[in-house]
Amino acid sequence: MTYTLYGRPRWGSAIVEAQLVWYGLPLRFEPVGDLLRDPSARVALEKVNPLAQVPTLLLPDGTVMSESVAITLLLADLTGQDSLVPGPKARERAPFLRWLVFLVANIYPTFTYGDIPARFVPVEAAQAQFLATVEAYRAKLWHQLEGEAKGPWFLGERFSALDIFVTAMTRWNPKRPWFEKETPRLFAIAERCDQQPKLKEMWARNQ
Numbered sequence: 001m002t003y004t005l006y007g008r009p010r011w012g013s014a015i016v017e018a019q020l021v022w023y024g025l026p027l028r029f030e031p032v033g034d035l036l037r038d039p040s041a042r043v044a045l046e047k048v049n050p051l052a053q054v055p056t057l058l059l060p061d062g063t064v065m066s067e068s069v070a071i072t073l074l075l076a077d078l079t080g081q082d083s084l085v086p087g088p089k090a091r092e093r094a095p096f097l098r099w100l101v102f103l104v105a106n107i108y109p110t111f112t113y114g115d116i117p118a119r120f121v122p123v124e125a126a127q128a129q130f131l132a133t134v135e136a137y138r139a140k141l142w143h144q145l146e147g148e149a150k151g152p153w154f155l156g157e158r159f160s161a162l163d164i165f166v167t168a169m170t171r172w173n174p175k176r177p178w179f180e181k182e183t184p185r186l187f188a189i190a191e192r193c194d195q196q197p198k199l200k201e202m203w204a205r206n207q
Contacts (some may be wrong), residue, residue: 002026002059004058006045007032010030013055014168015068015207016075019161019201024081030095036116069104072161084161092155096162103165107145110138111172135174146183154189158194167193167203 003025006011013032020027030207032054033041035058049056049066065071076085086092113120117127145166149154154162167190169198170179179187194203 001060002028003060004028004030004046006030006032006056006058007054008032010206011054012068012168014171014202015165016055016057016071018164018168018199018202018207019072019075021153022084022164022198023081025075025079053164066206067104069100069166072100076161083159084164086155086158086160092158092160095148096155096160099145099154099162100165102141103169107138107141107169110134110141114138114173118192139174142179142183142186146186149183149185149189151185151188152192154175157191161194163189164199166190168206171206 003020005013005017005020007017007029008031017027017029021053032045035041035045035052035054045052045054045056048058048064051066053066055066055068057070057071061064065074073085076082082090086096090096114131117131117134118124121127121130148154153159154166155162166186170176170186170190176187176190179190193199
């Protein structure tokens with residue numbers, strides 16, 4: 001009954017790895033090469049997930065799951081737990097769903113566009129301005145999210161998968177020092193989540 005997670009340290013797979021560890025589910029981590037720069041890594045992962053993206057999760061029955069939001073909701077259903085996903089009648093349910101999708105639909109794509117601008121802007125002279133525009137837009141989105149963070153966790157007193165997403169994503173550009181200065185509530189959430197006893201060792205592997 002093992003879950004196989006195709007991933008790469010410090011990438012988006014850390015979001016799903018943290019949830020599997022939290023729930024205590026049996027996990028086999030299948031390392032993936034640099035999908036941005038290694039064509040052979042993409043070819044290998046395409047055999048499992050045609051989009052060649054991480055996280056890709058192989059369920060114990062052989063079902064392939066992708067998309068971190070879908071995996072987050074599915075794992076809560078499979079475990080029958082509400083420790084990471086507020087239940088249907090919980091007052092935190094609506095804001096949880098709103099900001100979970102906000103993170104993935106709005107902030108996450110800025111990394112897709114910004115990691116290698118040449119994939120989207122073939123004219124080299126225009127790539128620097130494109131990247132600057134993407135990064136400015138990302139900063140605006142992070143500031144919007146900062147205004148919604150309650151503390152000590154994103155939803156207030158209740159820990160959730162939102163805190164896991166924030167913790168993983170604040171390790172990416174523009175990195176934690178920027179968040180400490182610009183979005184101190186999100187920074188505090190991430191630093192606090194780093195020290196969660198269940199997750200501390202996993203986060204250390206994803207520094």
